[in-house]
Amino acid sequence: MPDGTRGLAMLGWPDGAVWPRDEHVPARIAAVHGSLAEACAVAPGETAGWVRHTGVKLAGTLDVTPVAGDWITMRGVEVMEVLPRRTALSRPSPGGRGRQVLAANLDTVVVTVPVDRGLNQKMAERLTVMAWDSGAVPVLALTKCDACRDVPETVEQAASLVPGVEVVATSAVTGEGVARLRELMGPGTTSTLLGASGVGKTSLLNVLGGHRERVAAVRRDGEGRHTTTTRRLHFVTGGGVLIDLPGIRALTLSARQEAITDVFAEIAELAGECRFANCGHEHEPGCAVRQAVETGQLPRRRLDAWDAIQRQLAHEERKHDPIARAAEKAKWKAVSKGIRRRQRG
């Protein structure tokens, strides 16, 4: 398919990567409705780009159900193969067993948290953990900044919650932060918007892509109305691909510590093989986690993310646990006493 490269690029295929199949037509899933899909298929020829097909059937031989963002091969209007996913955003299945994949092959997960009624810290943390889990890079977009009393302070507060994650102050009304999001969503990239209902995901998409997708006012109690109901792939003006998601219900996010162990299962497992039970995976001898990074078995990015979240947790625990807080205070008292003593002596 050497002459379809323009279409592939327009659909967000990474620049320079080689399409791995010879058979059938390359395409990308835009949305799935039950047993039928919408797909954008690469058109042959230098200039054609791609064509949209609706009512695409899923071959009975598929071993995974495709989701928005999946790369596929098509024959006629049938999906023949779903290519292995590079990254995938998922959550525990609503049914209770296994995981449900929401979007595939993402580079960036834009976690959207509104700040017009103050910052919901728990939401920011949990969604960021979920975003890290996808394998894509999380970015925290604070939405509705036009209606926030103190943006710089809120940004600072958010940044301290999610170390290592870029925080972008945005507004679909004033356009604040949109240029930065556009940079993060350049050609050849795929992003998604992850957040509760009513936080302004679709409003951001509309500004970024010149779209006119439906948005709706939140209820008086601040709850959204679940206006977006389909996970769908859109295009950012002059850039890559952006998948809009229906608002995620807070209930579907598992409790924080569970979520982290779940998300970092392979690190938890490796940690069981460290020489010391309380190994911090930093400089301790016989650390199985660090060794796995050295041999390439565990991507360094995963360990960095785990570190960041552990620091975040430790900070939170000190804040909420009076004993830990007292111990921390005592430690600082001892340190400052020591300093004073040294200064005196």
Ligand SMILES: Nc1nc2c(ncn2[C@@H]2O[C@H](COP(=O)(O)OP(=O)(O)OP(=O)(O)O)[C@@H](O)[C@H]2O)c(=O)[nH]1
């Ligand atoms: N003040 C202000 N209001 C906004 C902004 N962005 C969105 N809104 C309003 O917030 C409400 C919800 O916006 P949507 O874009 O529909 O939210 P959503 O996250 O897509 O919601 P779901 O599709 O239900 O998940 C609408 O009334 C928007 O006009 C913003 O930047 N500033």
Ligand SMILES: [Mg+2]
């Ligand atoms: Mg929406």
Ligand SMILES: [Zn+2]
């Ligand atoms: Zn270790």
